[in-house]
Amino acid sequence: MFLFGQSQSSLGKKLYRHKGLLLGIIIISIASLLSVFAYLITPDHSPNANRMIPEIGSKKPGFSIYFLLLPNANNSSKIYSISSFWEGKEDEFSYIPVDSAYEKGDSIIYQKYIDDHVSERKAILKKKLAQPFLLHKTFYLGTDKFGRDILSRLIIGTRVSLSVGCIAVFISLTIGILLGAIAGYFKGMADQMIMWLINVVWSIPTLLLVFAITLVLGKGFWQVFIAVGLTMWVNVARLVRGQVMAIRELEYIEATQVLGYSNTRTILKHILPNILGPVMVIAASNFASAIVIEAGLSFLGVGVQPPQPSWGLMIKENYNFIITHNPLLAIIPGIAIMLLVLAFNLVGNGLRDVLHVKN
């Protein structure tokens, strides 16, 4: 952080004093931790939190029930490996929701849960079941219509939102800074060509670009990232171009020419560090808009594909219930999007205040 011409402690102090920035950083840190340790935290650690139990579909937050655990036939290992930490772990059991169960001889008699106040009496051999055979589970945010745990899907959905932000910002900064700096520094022909490109890309709606990329690369996760990155670099390029144009007129840039520095050196060492402030601000706000765009695309069905959980997709799957009995199913991911976008905007504004050179 020494780049900003101030000692680390004073920058830290400023960060601490700026309440909005602090709040934003806290929210983003929590979201990052959740997304990294997702499968360790989620109640449902099957891949994509995709444990469907149709009997308990569309339950309200706080719903709790007992399950009988029936081991799966092809279950191989119980060891937690790196891949299970990262991608989740196939279920070892089938979960049978029950109202009540008791032992009788070598079998278990249970009331299989079908719906509220509807159950079916059944029996099963005890040795077929796992030990212990009963498990009590609470669904803190309820379940969706397939009986999947909303909380788990929400936590894993953080990954999509954060990674679309990271990758889109990375792509847009790389292209934007490169082209913007070239246009602003060399002016003339280079500037005219790059501005033409910017105007053309600017005129293509993100949605259309996603369709085009989807046509070429197929539907999915990565295509969305690339599409969002490829539309957002124009913002960065325009900003960088303007900033570079202003800074290159200053005498210390002329000094680099007089001292015989190469253009690359001048741009990298003398111009870019000085426009870092505004660039970081626009990066933060691009991060926020990338999250919103991804949610929108997933909602429309051209983004992340099921069963992978994404907040936009969760809203899409559950928005029918907004006017019926269970509006929270769609509102909860909506609130999650709102919080994360707010956090990034707070960080963006905070950075602008903190990095202000004359401050």
Next chain:
Amino acid sequence: MVLISRMSNPVVQVKNLTIEFVTKEQITQVVQDISFTVNKGEIVAIVGESGSGKSVSSLSILRLLSSPPVRYPQGEIIFSSAEKTIDLLRASENQLTGLRGNHIAMIFQEPMTSLNPVLTCGQQVMEAIITHRKIKQKEALQQTIRLFRQVQLPDPEKIIHKYPHQLSGGQKQRVMIAMAMSCQPELLICDEPTTALDVTVQQNILQLIQQLQKQNNMAVIFITHDLGVVAEIADRVLVMYKGKIVEENNTKELFQHPTHPYTKALLACRPVLYHRHERLPVVSDFLAGKIEEAGAKKPETKTEYHPAKQAQPILSVQNLEVQYPLQKNFLGKPLAFTNAVNDVTFEVCAGETVGLVGESGCGKSTLGRTILKLVNPTQGKIFYKGRDMNLLTKDETKLLRKDMQLIFQDPYSSLNPRMKIGAAIAEPLLVHKLASSTRERKERVIDLLEKVNLTAEHYNRYPHEFSGGQRQRIVIARALAVQPSFIICDESVSALDVSVQAQVLNLLNDLKKEFNFTAIFISHDLAVVRYISDRIMVMHKGKIVETGDAEEVYANPIHPYTQQLIASIPKGIVA
């Protein structure tokens, strides 16, 4: 009699005023317990260097500083007009609006930015009149034309319909004065009104202010850093230093018998008083009591300088022309040109210092940049050390960069704010591979820092931790890092305070002796150029109109433009 009537007629009385800037981190007292009075019909000059608090205290009279961060812990500013007496520090916002522009008017330093570019000059002056006088549009128009005539604007009927960008700097300042005078204020505050103007224009504006002051019997507060201007205009002078008034006297007394060491230093360190290459006294000498009387160190012998006649010209400029396109057609082909440099021919011999003088826009900076190959000439040739600069290969250009350096005008923008100064000075050594190791580079940088009177402990600091004069020395050290044999100084001391200017000029003289470089010294300030140069070239509208020995040109100018230039320099001597 006149004196008595003046004394009994104070317009502004500032009593024990203290001004603080409050930030989250600290409270800075920028003005400490100052008191002064300005009477009717009197021009009082406040002199001081940047940061002395002179502008802050006069802006406080109009309450133009937003608070917070500004706070007034003590004092009062009593303004008395025919109708009322009021303490401005405790006046309401409504009362202040009634006073501003109506009873107290102000002229700012930058005429380029203090007029609104989207309104015509006439509209802006009329607006000021209508706001305070509640008269009809037509009357206001008549009055505006009358005012424009009063401030000697040519063709007032036409100028009221012109936009600010269509006027010259001096004309804009006249419009500003007309606006300030529109309601016949009792008090006029001028904040460095001529600093941004050329000397010839400056003189006219000063005369105008004086004349208007006499006509209306106004009180005028004139803020400036330029003692020469003070001598021309002021009745009384307040000298401010570090937030305090250190001396107050009438102009003649102050110039002839300064009492405070700081005033003595200010008067003594102006290069106009000294012969070329003679050491200038600096403020610290006086404050430390090293020099008692101003001018005590007057030289007995004139140091004559004879450039070695046998010296080969190191730089030779032949029929140089630089054109900038004015208009372009839609294909980008230029239709009209302006000649920034027009058929200029001269030579510079090794070891000499050539001064290049001219007003803003005369092409002197363009000429300097063309010599450095930062601007391409349209026509003509430049030979440096016998090589045609247009025919240099890429490698040779890089060598030229090492050999020829530029020292900039603005020390605040010529250093990268995000780079420690040690790294900034080391960078040319790195790029031109002038030191074999990091350690050697660091040693060289510290050596250079010491050469410009800084120390090794400055190595790890950022530019914003330095004052203007220190920064200019860092810029000089950076230029010297590549051991150039030719240096162009473009207005290198113009942005500095007089006392700091003296330090930098002394330093340049010392370094010139030590490194023996050839230099072109570009400036609008003839006094400085005469002091530092062996030869002077006077530039006017892209042409060199006069060349000659520095003292000779200064004493006996031949070309009418040079004569006018020299005549307009405020001499700083009270008759």
